[in-house]
Amino acid sequence: MPATNRKGIRLLLVDDEPHILEFLELGLMNEGFEIYTAADGESALAQYRENQPHIVILDVMMPGMNGFEVCDAIKRSGNQVAVIMLTAKDEVEDRVKGLTLGADDYLVKPFSFSELLARIGARLRNQFPNLLSxxxxxxxxxxxxxxxxxxxxxxxxxxxxxxxxxxxxxxxxxxxxxxxxxxxxxxxxxxxxxxxxxxxxxxxxxxxxxxxxxxxxxxxxxxxxxxxxx
The missing domain is CATH 1.10.10.10 (Winged helix-like DNA-binding domain superfamily/Winged helix DNA-binding domain)
Structure with missing residues (x-):
C-alpha cells in the first residue's frame, strides 16, 4: 500500500448500492482521503457543487439520472476534476460513451480495492501533481x-x-x-x-x-x- 500525504484530497463516491458505497467509503477514508458520498445522480451533483472534489468515482447504472448524465454535467462545469466510472458491464459501447463524455478512467465491477487505489493514484499524478508529495x-x-x-x-x-x-x-x-x-x-x-x-x-x-x-x-x-x- 502506498504511503503519502493525502490530507485535503477530496473524493466523491457515487453508487446506489449501499454496501459498495460503505465499503469504498471506509476503505478510502482509511487511506487518508476526504470522502463525500451520494446514492443517486441528483445528490451527486449537489455534493459536487458544494464540495468541489478532485476525483469523482461514479457508478454508471443508477435509477433516475444515470452516471453518463452525471459525468456530462460534471465535465461541463469547467472545473478541474477527474472522473473514474464504475460499471457492471464490460461493453465497449459503454466504455466509449463514458470516455466521449469526458470520463478519465473506467473500472468494471467487480474490481479489487488495490486496483482502484492505483487508478486514483494515476489520476492524481496526471491531473493534480501539486497535491502529492x-x-x-x-x-x-x-x-x-x-x-x-x-x-x-x-x-x-x-x-x-x-x-x-x-x-x-x-x-x-x-x-x-x-x-x-x-x-x-x-x-x-x-x-x-x-x-x-x-x-x-x-x-x-x-x-x-x-x-x-x-x-x-x-x-x-x-x-x-x-x-x-x-
Missing part, C-alpha cells in the same frame, strides 16, 4: 514532480519511457499486466510497434534493479508481468 511503495519511492524513481534509497538512471513503465508497474503492485495493456497505458493506443518492445524494456529494468532471478518483476507465461514487492 513523494509516494512510497515498499522499497520504491516515486517523485513525479522530479520524474525520479528511487529504489532502496538509490535514484535509478531511467529513460523517460523506462520511468513511465516502472512507475506503472509499481503502482499496480500485485496486479497481472498483459503486454497489450502495458502498451496502451505506457506507449499509448496509437503505438504501431510490436509487443516485443515490452520485453526489451522489462529486461532493461530488471538489469537496473538487480533482479537477475526475476523475483521482483515476475513473468507469467501467456498472461504478462506482475510486480511482487518484498
Amino acid at each position: 513523494e509516494v512510497a511503495y515498499g522499497p520504491f519511492r516515486i517523485d513525479d514532480r522530479r520524474k525520479e524513481l528511487i529504489y532502496r534509497d538509490n535514484v535509478l538512471e531511467l529513460s523517460p519511457t523506462e520511468y513511465e513503465l516502472l512507475t506503472y508497474i509499481v503502482m499496480n503492485n500485485g496486479v497481472v499486466l498483459s503486454k497489450s495493456l502495458i502498451l496502451d497505458k505506457v506507449w499509448g493506443y496509437d503505438f504501431g510497434g510490436e509487443e516485443n518492445i515490452v520485453e526489451v524494456y522489462i529486461r532493461s529494468l530488471r538489469d537496473k534493479l538487480g533482479d537477475k532471478e526475476h523475483r521482483l518483476i515476475r513473468t507469467l507465461r501467456g498472461a504478462g508481468y506482475r510486480l511482487d514487492l518484498p
Whole structure:
C-alpha cells in the first residue's frame, strides 16, 4: 500500500448500492482521503457543487439520472476534476460513451480495492501533481514532480519511457499486466510497434534493479508481468 500525504484530497463516491458505497467509503477514508458520498445522480451533483472534489468515482447504472448524465454535467462545469466510472458491464459501447463524455478512467465491477487505489493514484499524478508529495511503495519511492524513481534509497538512471513503465508497474503492485495493456497505458493506443518492445524494456529494468532471478518483476507465461514487492 502506498504511503503519502493525502490530507485535503477530496473524493466523491457515487453508487446506489449501499454496501459498495460503505465499503469504498471506509476503505478510502482509511487511506487518508476526504470522502463525500451520494446514492443517486441528483445528490451527486449537489455534493459536487458544494464540495468541489478532485476525483469523482461514479457508478454508471443508477435509477433516475444515470452516471453518463452525471459525468456530462460534471465535465461541463469547467472545473478541474477527474472522473473514474464504475460499471457492471464490460461493453465497449459503454466504455466509449463514458470516455466521449469526458470520463478519465473506467473500472468494471467487480474490481479489487488495490486496483482502484492505483487508478486514483494515476489520476492524481496526471491531473493534480501539486497535491502529492513523494509516494512510497515498499522499497520504491516515486517523485513525479522530479520524474525520479528511487529504489532502496538509490535514484535509478531511467529513460523517460523506462520511468513511465516502472512507475506503472509499481503502482499496480500485485496486479497481472498483459503486454497489450502495458502498451496502451505506457506507449499509448496509437503505438504501431510490436509487443516485443515490452520485453526489451522489462529486461532493461530488471538489469537496473538487480533482479537477475526475476523475483521482483515476475513473468507469467501467456498472461504478462506482475510486480511482487518484498
